[in-house]
Amino acid sequence: MSDDREKLCPTPHLPSTVQLAHGGGGRRMRQLIEGVFLPAFANPTLLARHDSAVVDVVPDVAPRGRVALTTDAYVVKPLFFPGGDIGRLAVFGTVNDLAMAGAQPLYLTAAFILEEGLALAVLRRIVGSMRDAAAEAGVAIVTGDTKVVDRGKGDGVFITTTGVGLVPPGVDVGPHRVQPGDAVLVSGDLGRHGIAVLSVREGLMFESPIESDCAPLASSVAALLAAGVMLHCLRDLTRGGLASALNEIAMDANVGVLLEEPAIPVREPVRGACELLGLDPLYVACEGRMTLVVPEASAERALATLGAGAARIGQAVEAHPGVVVLRTRFGSGRTLDLLAGEQLPRIC
Amino acid sequence: MSDDREKLCPTPHLPSTVQLAHGGGGRRMRQLIEGVFLPAFANPTLLARHDSAVVDVVPDVAPRGRVALTTDAYVVKPLFFPGGDIGRLAVFGTVNDLAMAGAQPLYLTAAFILEEGLALAVLRRIVGSMRDAAAEAGVAIVTGDTKVVDRGKGDGVFITTTGVGLVPPGVDVGPHRVQPGDAVLVSGDLGRHGIAVLSVREGLMFESPIESDCAPLASSVAALLAAGVMLHCLRDLTRGGLASALNEIAMDANVGVLLEEPAIPVREPVRGACELLGLDPLYVACEGRMTLVVPEASAERALATLGAGAARIGQAVEAHPGVVVLRTRFGSGRTLDLLAGEQLPRIC
Numbered sequence: 130m131s132d133d134r135e136k137l138c139p140t141p142h143l144p145s146t147v148q149l150a151h152g153g154g155g156r157r158m159r160q161l162i163e164g165v166f167l168p169a170f171a172n173p174t175l176l177a178r179h180d181s182a183v184v185d186v187v188p189d190v191a192p193r194g195r196v197a198l199t200t201d202a203y204v205v206k207p208l209f210f211p212g213g214d215i216g217r218l219a220v221f222g223t224v225n226d227l228a229m230a231g232a233q234p235l236y237l238t239a240a241f242i243l244e245e246g247l248a249l250a251v252l253r254r255i256v257g258s259m260r261d262a263a264a265e266a267g268v269a270i271v272t273g274d275t276k277v278v279d280r281g282k283g284d285g286v287f288i289t290t291t292g293v294g295l296v297p298p299g300v301d302v303g304p305h306r307v308q309p310g311d312a313v314l315v316s317g318d319l320g321r322h323g324i325a326v327l328s329v330r331e332g333l334m335f336e337s338p339i340e341s342d343c344a345p346l347a348s349s350v351a352a353l354l355a356a357g358v359m360l361h362c363l364r365d366l367t368r369g370g371l372a373s374a375l376n377e378i379a380m381d382a383n384v385g386v387l388l389e390e391p392a393i394p395v396r397e398p399v400r401g402a403c404e405l406l407g408l409d410p411l412y413v414a415c416e417g418r419m420t421l422v423v424p425e426a427s428a429e430r431a432l433a434t435l436g437a438g439a440a441r442i443g444q445a446v447e448a449h450p451g452v453v454v455l456r457t458r459f460g461s462g463r464t465l466d467l468l469a470g471e472q473l474p475r476i477c
Numbered sequence: 478m479s480d481d482r483e484k485l486c487p488t489p490h491l492p493s494t495v496q497l498a499h500g501g502g503g504r505r506m507r508q509l510i511e512g513v514f515l516p517a518f519a520n521p522t523l524l525a526r527h528d529s530a531v532v533d534v535v536p537d538v539a540p541r542g543r544v545a546l547t548t549d550a551y552v553v554k555p556l557f558f559p560g561g562d563i564g565r566l567a568v569f570g571t572v573n574d575l576a577m578a579g580a581q582p583l584y585l586t587a588a589f590i591l592e593e594g595l596a597l598a599v600l601r602r603i604v605g606s607m608r609d610a611a612a613e614a615g616v617a618i619v620t621g622d623t624k625v626v627d628r629g630k631g632d633g634v635f636i637t638t639t640g641v642g643l644v645p646p647g648v649d650v651g652p653h654r655v656q657p658g659d660a661v662l663v664s665g666d667l668g669r670h671g672i673a674v675l676s677v678r679e680g681l682m683f684e685s686p687i688e689s690d691c692a693p694l695a696s697s698v699a700a701l702l703a704a705g706v707m708l709h710c711l712r713d714l715t716r717g718g719l720a721s722a723l724n725e726i727a728m729d730a731n732v733g734v735l736l737e738e739p740a741i742p743v744r745e746p747v748r749g750a751c752e753l754l755g756l757d758p759l760y761v762a763c764e765g766r767m768t769l770v771v772p773e774a775s776a777e778r779a780l781a782t783l784g785a786g787a788a789r790i791g792q793a794v795e796a797h798p799g800v801v802v803l804r805t806r807f808g809s810g811r812t813l814d815l816l817a818g819e820q821l822p823r824i825c
Contacts, residue, residue, distance in 0.1 A: 152823075154716025154762075155816030159725075178729060179651050180712065181547035181578035183644055196544075199529035200586035200639055202624045230529035238548035240637045242590070274637075276550045278823060282632040289588040289622075289637035291548055296531055303527050364528065368502025377507075381526060414502075468503030475500075475626060 147247040152277030165253055166273060169260040170239075174271040182271035184236055184293075197232035199223055200291040206475040208255065208285055211325045212340030215288055216255035218416055218477055220262035220270075221345045222367065223292040228347040229363040229419065231302035231354065232294030234266060239290050240274040244283035255286060266345040268292070294347075300354065304381035306361035309447040312428035313386060314421040316349060317342065317438035318394040319371055323413035323473050324402045333406075339398050344417030349435060353421075356434045362422040366415040367477055372465040373412065374420050375453045379445075386453040388443035388465070411455070412468055414476045495595040500625030513601055514621060517608040518587075522619040530620035532584055532641075545580035547571055548639040554823040556603065556633055559673045560688030563636055564603035566764055566825055568610035568618075569693045570715065571640040576695040577711040577767065579650035579702065580642030582614060587638050588622040592631035603634060614693040616640070648702065652729035654709040657795040660776035661734060662769040664697060665690065665786040666742040667719055671761035671821050672750045681753075687746050692765030697783060701769075704782045710770040714763040715825055720813040721760065722768050723801045727793075734801040736791035736813070759803070760816055762824045 143164045150157040167176065174182045203219040220237065227234045239259065243252065263270050325341040327333065346365060353360060362382070364374040371393070379386045395403075395410045403410045422445060423431050432439050453465040491512050498505040515524065522530045551567040568585065575582045587607065591600065611618050673689040675681065694713060701708060710730070712722040719741070727734045743751075743758045751758045770793060771779050780787050801813040 149822045150816075150818045152716075153816060153818070153820060154718075154721045155818065155820070156814075157818065158716075159815065177651065177653075178725075179578055180574040181545040181580060181640070181642070183543050183545050183578055183580075185543060195531050195533060196641075197529040197531050198584060198586055198620055198639075198641060200588045200620060200637070201622045202588040202590050202637060204590060204624045204626050206630075226528040230527055230531055232529060232531075236546060238546055238639050240548045240550040240639075242550050242552060242635055242637075272546055272548060274549045276552045276635075276823075278552050278632060278635075281629065284626060284630040287590055287624075287626075287635065289548070289550060289590075289639075291546075291586050291588075291637075291639035292529070293544075293546060293641070294529070303525065305525075368500075368506075370502075373502045377526075466504075467507065468498075468501060470498045470501070470503065470505065472501060472503070474497040475624075 143249055145249055147243045147245060147249065147277055149245050149277050149279065152275055161275060165256055169256045170270040172269045174269065184271055195296045197227050197230040197294040197296050199226035200289060201226060202287060202289045203477060204287050204475050205326060205477050206284065207329050210329045210341055211338050213343035214255060214258050215286060216258035217262045217343055219288040219290045220259050220266060221343055222416060222477060223290040224266045224268060225346045225365045227292045227294035228350040229365055230296060231300040231350060231360060232296045233351065234268045234292055234294045234347050236293045237263065237268050237270045237290050238272045239270055239288060242283055242287040243275065243277045244285050245277055245280045247285050266347060302360050302363055304362050304378050307378060307382035307384055307422050307445055309384050309445050310425055311361055311422045311445040312425050312441055313443040313445060314431055314439060314441050315371065316419045316435050318396050319415055319418060320395055320399045320403065320410040320413035322416040323476055324399050326476055327473060335398055335402060337398055339402065342415050342417040346417065346419050353431060353434050356430055358431045358434060359424050359427045360421065361424065364420050366418045366420060368414050369468060370412040370414055371420060372453065373467060376467045378422065379453050380451045383450045385446040385449035386443060387446045388455045390455050390457045392440055392442045394440050408472065411465060412472050414473065416477060491597055493597055495591045495593060495597065495625055497593050497625050497627065500623055509623060513604055517604045518618040520617045532619055543644045545575050545578040545642040545644050547574035548637060549574065550635060550637045551825060552635050552823050553674060553825050554632065555677050558677045558689060559686050561691035562603060562606050563634060564606035565610045565691055567636040567638045568607050568614060569691055570764060570825060571638040572614045572616060573694045573713040575640045575642035576698040577713055578644060579648040579698060579708060580644045581699065582616045582640055582642045582695050584641045585611065585616050585618045585638050586620050587618055587636060590631055590635040591623065591625045592633050593625055593628045595633050614695060650708050650711055652710050652726050655726060655730035655732055655770050655793055657732055657793050658773055659709055659770045659793040660773055660789055661791040661793060662779055662787060662789050663719065664767045664783050666744050667763055667766060668743055668747045668751065668758040668761035670764040671824050672747050674824055675821060683746055683750060685746055687750060690763050690765040694765065694767050701779055701782050704778055706779045706782060707772050707775045708769065709772065712768050714766045714768060716762055717816060718760040718762055719768060720801065721815060724815045726770065727801050728799045731798045733794040733797035734791060735794050736803045738803050738805045740788055740790045742788050756820065759813060760820050762821065764825060
């Protein structure tokens with residue numbers, strides 16, 4: 130009878146670590162969901178606990194909006210780093226991908242792959258961080274999944290988040306909009322996320338700790354749209370950093386990009402750490418920074434809307450289509466290619 | 478200059494295994510995407526290659542439909558098994574979760590976590606299988622992500638798929654609809670997926686090979702709706718099998734479920750394998766089977782629509798709310814509880 134009572138009034142008695150049975154579809158999994166995930170992400174859609182979340186994505190105010198979809202797996206190592214953790218990253222990273230399509234983020238889904246033996250306290254901390262990040266970004270986590278893999282077949286926690294957002298009517302952001310003559314901007318200083326993660330991983334100590342720039346970008350994009358800025362293309366500067374993002378845009382838009390090195394904002398501690406580590410800050414990942422390609426006529430208004438930290442760093446050009454060229458502080462030109470190899474594995 | 482030519486006209490020269498650089502955001506990642514993922518999943522939305530896919534989810538025919546969202550991580554071991562593989566599972570499993578909300582599946586996203594050293598040939602085979610499965614289920618894979626983890630920190634391939642579907646106007650499927658007196662059906666025979674996976678994992682040989690039941694359920698659900706069957710609740714029988722699915726429904730709907738053991742379809746080879754392995758087929762995962770709770774008046778029509786293999790196995794009752802009871806072939810009653818531990822880890 131105690132079994133039935135437990136089933137009707139579940140009071141999860143969770144062990145201190147994740148076990149294979151937590152992924153098995155039985156009582157342990159229900160306890161994990163009820164003890165960890167539901168309390169953190171509580172919202173009516175999630176609490177309906179069906180196989181799918183059923184949501185409204187077409188508010189009456191935007192009946193002709195289109196829906197943006199994006200997904201990202203997060204495998205950052207270590208799970209916690211100065212300025213953030215894998216949970217914060219998994220929320221903001223996906224919110225930011227939606228924002229890069231000009232979309233207002235509405236809903237997230239979250240799928241967890243846990244390694245047997247993970248401390249429940251670690252999972253709780255990550256889930257709490259996701260709850261806070263979702264609140265900060267104004268999105269609801271409406272459905273999820275948990276799988277457990279045997280010890281040595283995972284690495285603590287991997288999280289895949291998928292985002293659904295609404296692209297307001299008339300908004301069309303993408304490489305196909307980019308024109309020679311457009312201004313190229315960045316929303317803030319570069320490279321802090323990558324260096325913050327690397328500093329923990331490699332046990333590096335800096336004079337002043339470098340914190341990740343991990344942050345949501347959707348409110349900035351909404352402010353830009355509200356200010357009447359014409360957004361041609363947006364790209365967040367994650368894996369591969371600014372250089373890779375601009376290479377992708379240049380190739381997909383078939384324009385050249387010409388950057389002015391002295392205009393690119395990199396803080397001194399990041400520059401110093403990069404020199405020490407043999408890294409180029411233009412290739413180091415950020416998690417709360419974007420590059421913007423806007424018509425010349427919108428550039429000043431965009432910078433004013435983004436506020437301190439944003440900078441105009443170059444322009445799209447007709448010359449060298451598909452290629453990004455950096456004009457150095459000494460006046461010479463240097464091609465910023467896509468990285469051939471790996472600079473920083475498992476940075477996000 | 479050969480570098481620039483390669484950038485403009487990418488002809489991927491892929492090595493034979495996955496490397497960390499394939500997840501790094503640089504040239505290698507672009508080559509992996511262009512060499513493996515884009516050719517398989519080609520569709521205009523995916524080929525736009527932006528951070529988010531922008532899609533229509535509100536066709537003119539169903540302006541008042543609601544959107545269903547679901548996500549699942551797939552960690553099945555081994556990656557290939559009789560009747561399917563992780564790719565097929567990742568497509569059908571998520572399509573099926575949408576169908577369980579009465580939704581018509583429209584779009585999938587796919588996030589891959591690859592282990593360094595994975596053979597590219599294995600990845601190609603899985604991706605090809607996903608392409609075929611998506612075509613079979615009538616969904617488009619519109620965006621994705623790839624991460625690579627270091628050797629020994631993953632297990633070949635993990636895939637997370639997220640599905641977006643449209644719930645037709647007037648359709649409302651879920652445990653809240655279940656009433657005492659409703660009929661409980663299953664769409665086909667039980668337990669083949671779990672036994673098929675286990676047979677490979679444990680090196681078991683059966684007289685006749687047992688193939689996974691892995692299949693999409695959305696067309697069956699659409700046919701039921703078209704036939705005018707009132708669907709109160711649907712649940713696919715994955716982790717934890719029929720017993721777990723019905724326990725979830727019984728608890729969430731606060732009804733009892735009474736099953737008639739002789740009516741539950743289990744094929745002889747599966748029954749034999751379960752006896753050999755000490756497993757209860759009612760707890761073994763399927764990947765192409767569902768249980769349906771429908772009003773008594775709809776039961777016959779539902780069975781006729783589902784066709785051969787479907788069976789009426791019991792009913793929802795007022796007695797023992799939250800509890801599933803099996804009336805055995807000998808007339809005695811046995812409570813089918815949620816599993817306390819793990820029966821078959823990494824079955825999906």
